Every structure is written in structure tokens, then in C-alpha cells.
Amino acid sequence: MSKQDKEFVKEITPQSEDYSQWYLDVVLKAQMMDYSPVKGCMVIRPYGFTLWENMQQGLDKRIKATGHKNAYFPLFIPESLLQKEADHVEGFAPEVAWVTHGGNEKLAERLVVRPTSETIICEMYSRWIQSYRDLPVLINQWCNVVRWEKVTRPFLRTSEFLWQEGHTAHRNEEEAEEETLKMLEVYRDFVENDLAVPLFVGRKTENEKFAGALRTYSIEALMSDGKALQAGTSHNLGTHFAKVFEITYLDRDGELKFVWQTSWGVSTRLIGAIIMVHGDDRGLVLPPKVAPTQVVLVPIAPKKVREEVLVKAAILYEELRAAEIRVEMDDREEYSPGWKFNEWEMKGVPLRIEVGPRDLEAGQAMLARRDTGGKETVSLEELMTRVPALLAEIQANMYEKAKKFRDDNTHRTDDYAEFKQIIEEKRGFVLSRWCGDSACELAVKEETKATIRCVPFNMETSPGKCLHCSTESTKLVYFARAY
RNA sequence: CGGGGUGUAGCGCAGCUUGGUAGCGCACUUGGUUUGGGACCAAGGGGUCGCAGGUUCGAAUCCUGUCGCCCCGACCA
Structure with missing residues (x-):
């Protein structure tokens, strides 16, 4: 970075430095969020929330x-309900928030603030479910959930976060599995196409799966510091919950059966993914499909x-609006053009149009794109198509x-020494042979901090030998180190 | 939850060692001049020094406790 560039972004610590x-400089300075008086809870400011709303639209449609x-289901869940599924309680118990009083009176039964709504x-x-005719049940909810986190980071891990959680019930394993994979594909399509974040998709290992699930699948992204981020999950819950909640239906053959369930979710963590995949030393770089501006x-x-x-600018502004482009006019007199350029670049606006006296004389406008920094002039007649x-x-x-970047930072080796070196020095994903044994997976995690992100x-x-134990x-x- | 760091104006910091009128830059307000990559001049406003105790004639400064935030580790979307 040149000295001049450093001046422009003096408010943002360079990625290479820290x-x-x-990341923190960017989310704060771009006014995505702010800290609140409640530990681990952030305020999502209008700029960040508009981004979330745009993401919601794209995903909700799908x-x-x-x-x-x-x-919409309630925020509060009676303790007895949470207790029903053993693995589920064990998974979430350490991080639930409890409501113990209503006004001054102690509650007869404590309530948990939902960490998830299964x-x-x-x-x-x-x-609701009695007969095979009631199936499938296909419900989604957009809401907030609370998980009492010890270490929090804006968007990536906060004590309260926003998400959507889909919950479905089906007649059999086949239908549930189809649904689980269908929603995984919906996430992949949304994240790759709307957020421009490339993914690896696959199945989670037994160690990494959701508390209470039969099988978990995930979408995994690579951040620009070489660490992986789980960007969404889709679970086939099997009949685990059906059995303890007695969700049964009378099938066509006259037999009473347990339903097969799925659940799937993505959260405001995706905002963190967008920031860390696309951002640079000048600040945010937002994908046009979801950019607030x-x-x-x-x-x-x-x-x-x-x-x-x-x-002239007002005319262009109206034309762009009419074309349903999310456009903002910055005609503030108190800031110089250069100041505005840097400000909007920090906020990641994909495209800037400059119109000045020289352009008007030539019947053109200047276009500056955020992703490459490239500039071009375009005639005013062509502007609306360009x-x-x-x-x-x-x-x-x-x-x-x-x-x-993701591909350049995805390495292939079955040699453990090389694996360790890559994880330590280059980071990124490493595609390696694994025997399927949890003990091996945990040993690798212990020794390298890398976990199996997914089984593609x-x-x-x-045939070959397992990275760690050399079993065929x-x-x-x-594998990757992950957030 | 362990180890480390930090908290003074909206932001970034100095002052603390050696106790004695709270300061600097940016931002903000007003007026004027400016406008193609963070403009300039002038005049202003703003802080119970994270919080609570203690020592002292007197505490931002010394002592004790506590809380927030950040970084590094153990658990998680």
C-alpha cells in the first residue's frame, strides 16, 4: 500500500498488521454495528440492518x-421442554439464559430464552400432527436467539443474534433427507449467488454435528485470513425429537409412526462472512445484490x-431510482469530493458515479467500481444500460x-508433516484422507487446531492412507482452522 | 473460564513514575473562503478522568475491589 493510500484509510488498521x-475497525467505522451496554450484545445500525434486510429478502424468497x-414461536421455552432430548440439553445447557422471575414473583418453572427452537x-x-395427511409440515421462522457466549465478536459470535430457522416434519427418512439436502442447496445458491461467497458443502462429522441431530450438513467459507467459517447448517434430526416429544402420525397402512424431522438455519454471522471474504484495507466491499446502497x-x-x-445529478438520480437501483445522492456541501470517495469506499458501496463540470461538458459521467478500483467514463446516453x-x-x-482465493488456499495432501506445515504457515483448507475415526479427528484437532469442516x-x-493413523x-x- | 493488555471529550491519545487550576489532534458549532482522491482561516462548545470504596488538607495520579472492551488459549451459528 502506498503512503498516500495509508493516509486515506488511517482509521482502519491494515489486515496484514492485525x-x-x-475487522473491528471496519464494522465500527462503516457503522454496521455498535457495542451496547449489554455484554456480548451489539446494536445493528441501519447500514448493517439494511444489509441484513436485503439478505433476508433474497433468502426468504427462496x-x-x-x-x-x-x-412465529415464543421466545421463552419451559425448562421441562428443553430437558427432553438428552443430547440437545447437553449441547445447549452451558449457554442458555434463564428467566426465573415474573415481576417480583419467582416462577414455578424456569423459562429458557430460546437458544434455538427445536x-x-x-x-x-x-x-398438530395426527395423520400422514398432515405431513409434511414446512415452517420457517425469522427471529432472535440467545446463547450466553464467553467470547463474543461482532456478527461472528454474539450473545443474541438474528437468524432464520426452518423446522420440518416428514413421513420417512427419505423425505427428511431430501428436505435437508434441498435446503442445503438453497443456502449454497443464496450464499454463492447473492453474497458472492464461494463454498464447500458437505456433511459434518459426528463430533461436529448439531446437538440432537442424526446428520448435519454445512456450507463452509474461507475468510481472507485463511480461517474457515461455518456459514449455515442443515440437519436431518431423524426421529430423536419425535420420540421424546411423541410426534406421531397414523400412516396409510394403519400404523402409528414417528415423524422424521429437519431443521436448518443461517444467521447474521453471514454478515461477518461477507466482510471477511470481500473486505480490504480500505474497508467493506459489498456484493451489489445485497448492498444497502x-x-x-x-x-x-x-x-x-x-x-x-x-x-443534472438530480435527473440521473431519478433515472437510477426509476430503474430500481438502490442509489444515494451525496450532495453534502461540507465535505470535499475526495473525502466522500473514501467514505463510501469504506462503506463498501459497489459503484460510484461522479458528475462534474468537465463531464457535463463532454456529456459523460465517471464510474468508479469498488471491487477493482477501476474507473471508466461513460456517455450519459449509455449510463442507464452501463x-x-x-x-x-x-x-x-x-x-x-x-x-x-479459496482455490489458491485449498491444498491437497495426505502427509501429516506437510499438513501441519500448511495449517500453521499458509492456513486455508486442506483436503486430506481420513479414516472416519473420531479419535483421529480429535487428535488432529488437538495437535494442529484444525477441525474437519465437512466431508464433501x-x-x-x-485407496490411500489416513492422514493421521495411516489406516486405509x-x-x-x-480440514481448516475455523472461527 | 484461565493468561495478557486496556479504560481520561464523539474518536485517537498525552498527563500518572514524583498527588496541587484536566490538555493535544481529529470530529462538532458559528461566520467566511472552498469543491475532480480525506480543503483553509477565525471564533466557540464539550470531560464528576469506567465504577465503588480507601489513604490524604487535597486523587486522573497512590491502595483495594469491581465492571466493560481487546488479544491469546478451552466451548459454540
């Missing part, structure tokens, strides 16, 4: 297109021509760039 600090309906939803499903219009308006420039095209180009380029689909390979294996898995 990645964690860079969830509904696959036949699900939204509903239990309360199962309780309701057991009442896609285009910022900066008039360069010296006094003598001020009116002229502003009138802007949408350029936004699409930026979206595609951001994905390609992130994918190249259709990756069986020629054809199974390849992705």
Missing part, C-alpha cells in the same frame, strides 16, 4: 419458493456551475476473485 483489529411458510416447535408439532452519486459542484451540476451491467459484472467478479459429497478417491481410506475431507 486482522482482528481490521425458502418460500421451496414450499415453506413463515410462522423443543418448543416439537411440542407444537406433537399437537448499490450506487452513490457524487456531484462535483464548484460554485460557478453548482446549480447546473446539481440539476450501470446495471457493471453491477452484474462486479457481482460476478467478486465471486470469481473470492473463488480464486462425491469425493471418494483411490478412500474418504477425503476438508
Whole structure:
């Protein structure tokens, strides 16, 4: 980075100097969030929340297109319900928040503030489901959940966070498995196409699966510091919950059977993924499809021509709005153009349009894209076709760039010494053979801090030896240090 | 929850060792001049020094406790 560049972004610690600090500087300075008086709980400011709303729209549309309906279940869950599924309680007990009093009176039964809603939803499903004709039940909810975290980081891990959780009930394993994988694919499509974040998808190991699930699948992304981030999960819950909540239905053959269930969720953590996949030393870089502001219009308006420039800028602004482009006009007089450029770049706005006296004279405007820093001039006649095209180009380029980084940082080895070196020095994903034994997985974690992020689909390979124990294996898995 | 760091104006910091009128830069307000990559001049406003005790004639400064935040480890979307 040049000295001049450093001046521009003096408020942001460079990634190379301190990645964690860079992340914190960016989320605060770009006004994505702010700390609140409650430990571990953040305020999502309008800029960050608009991003979330745009993400919600893209995902909600897909969830509904696959036949699900939204509903809302209570924030509070009676202790007795949480206790029912043994693995589930064990998994969540250390991080639940309790409500013990109503006003001044102690409650007869403590309530947990939902860390996830499986239990309360199962309780309701057991009442609603009687017959195979009631199935499948396909419900999603957008809500907040609370998990009392010891170490918190904005968006990545907060004590309260926003998410969606889908909960479905089916007749049999086949249907439940199909649903689980279908929603995993919905997440992949959404995250790769709308957020421009390339993913590895696959199954979680027994160690890493959700508390109470039969099988867990996940989407895994690589952050620009080389650490992996679990960006979403989809679980086949089997009949574990059905059995303890007695969710049964009378099947066509006259037999009373347990339903097969799924649950799946993504959270505001995805915002953290966007920041860490695309961001640079100048700040955020947001994918056009979800960016709160896609285009910022900066008039360069010296006094003598001020009116002229502003009138023209206002016309362009209205045209862009009419084309349903999320555009913002920055005609503040108290800031210089250069100051505005840096400000909007820090906030990650994909495209900036400058119009000044020189442009007007030439009948053109200046376009500056955030992803590459490239500038081009475009005639005013072509502007309305060029802007949408350029936004699409930026979206595609951001994905390609992130994918190249991900691929360049995905290594293949079955040699444990080399594996350790890669994890320590290069980071990123390492695709290695694994025997399938939990003990081996845990040993690798113990020795390298790398975990199996997922077992990819259709990756069986020629026989070889497990990375750690040298047992014969054809199974390849992705390892990485993760957030 | 262990180890380390930090807390003074909205932000970044100095002052603390050696107790004695709380300061600097940016930001903010007003007026004027400016506008193609963080403009300039002038005049202003703003802080019970994280919180609670203690020592002292007197505490931002010394002592004790406590809380928040950050970093590194054990658990998690």
C-alpha cells in the first residue's frame, strides 16, 4: 500500500498488521454495528440492518419458493421442554439464559430464552400432527436467539443474534433427507449467488454435528485470513425429537409412526462472512445484490456551475431510482469530493458515479467500481444500460476473485508433516484422507487446531492412507482452522 | 473460564513514575473562503478522568475491589 493510500484509510488498521483489529475497525467505522451496554450484545445500525434486510429478502424468497411458510414461536421455552432430548440439553445447557422471575414473583418453572427452537416447535408439532395427511409440515421462522457466549465478536459470535430457522416434519427418512439436502442447496445458491461467497458443502462429522441431530450438513467459507467459517447448517434430526416429544402420525397402512424431522438455519454471522471474504484495507466491499446502497452519486459542484451540476445529478438520480437501483445522492456541501470517495469506499458501496463540470461538458459521467478500483467514463446516453451491467459484472467478479482465493488456499495432501506445515504457515483448507475415526479427528484437532469442516459429497478417491493413523481410506475431507 | 493488555471529550491519545487550576489532534458549532482522491482561516462548545470504596488538607495520579472492551488459549451459528 502506498503512503498516500495509508493516509486515506488511517482509521482502519491494515489486515496484514492485525486482522482482528481490521475487522473491528471496519464494522465500527462503516457503522454496521455498535457495542451496547449489554455484554456480548451489539446494536445493528441501519447500514448493517439494511444489509441484513436485503439478505433476508433474497433468502426468504427462496425458502418460500421451496414450499415453506413463515410462522412465529415464543421466545421463552419451559425448562421441562428443553430437558427432553438428552443430547440437545447437553449441547445447549452451558449457554442458555434463564428467566426465573415474573415481576417480583419467582416462577414455578424456569423459562429458557430460546437458544434455538427445536423443543418448543416439537411440542407444537406433537399437537398438530395426527395423520400422514398432515405431513409434511414446512415452517420457517425469522427471529432472535440467545446463547450466553464467553467470547463474543461482532456478527461472528454474539450473545443474541438474528437468524432464520426452518423446522420440518416428514413421513420417512427419505423425505427428511431430501428436505435437508434441498435446503442445503438453497443456502449454497443464496450464499454463492447473492453474497458472492464461494463454498464447500458437505456433511459434518459426528463430533461436529448439531446437538440432537442424526446428520448435519454445512456450507463452509474461507475468510481472507485463511480461517474457515461455518456459514449455515442443515440437519436431518431423524426421529430423536419425535420420540421424546411423541410426534406421531397414523400412516396409510394403519400404523402409528414417528415423524422424521429437519431443521436448518443461517444467521447474521453471514454478515461477518461477507466482510471477511470481500473486505480490504480500505474497508467493506459489498456484493451489489445485497448492498444497502448499490450506487452513490457524487456531484462535483464548484460554485460557478453548482446549480447546473446539481440539476443534472438530480435527473440521473431519478433515472437510477426509476430503474430500481438502490442509489444515494451525496450532495453534502461540507465535505470535499475526495473525502466522500473514501467514505463510501469504506462503506463498501459497489459503484460510484461522479458528475462534474468537465463531464457535463463532454456529456459523460465517471464510474468508479469498488471491487477493482477501476474507473471508466461513460456517455450519459449509455449510463442507464452501463450501470446495471457493471453491477452484474462486479457481482460476478467478486465471486470469481473470492473463488480464486479459496482455490489458491485449498491444498491437497495426505502427509501429516506437510499438513501441519500448511495449517500453521499458509492456513486455508486442506483436503486430506481420513479414516472416519473420531479419535483421529480429535487428535488432529488437538495437535494442529484444525477441525474437519465437512466431508464433501462425491469425493471418494483411490485407496490411500489416513492422514493421521495411516489406516486405509478412500474418504477425503476438508480440514481448516475455523472461527 | 484461565493468561495478557486496556479504560481520561464523539474518536485517537498525552498527563500518572514524583498527588496541587484536566490538555493535544481529529470530529462538532458559528461566520467566511472552498469543491475532480480525506480543503483553509477565525471564533466557540464539550470531560464528576469506567465504577465503588480507601489513604490524604487535597486523587486522573497512590491502595483495594469491581465492571466493560481487546488479544491469546478451552466451548459454540
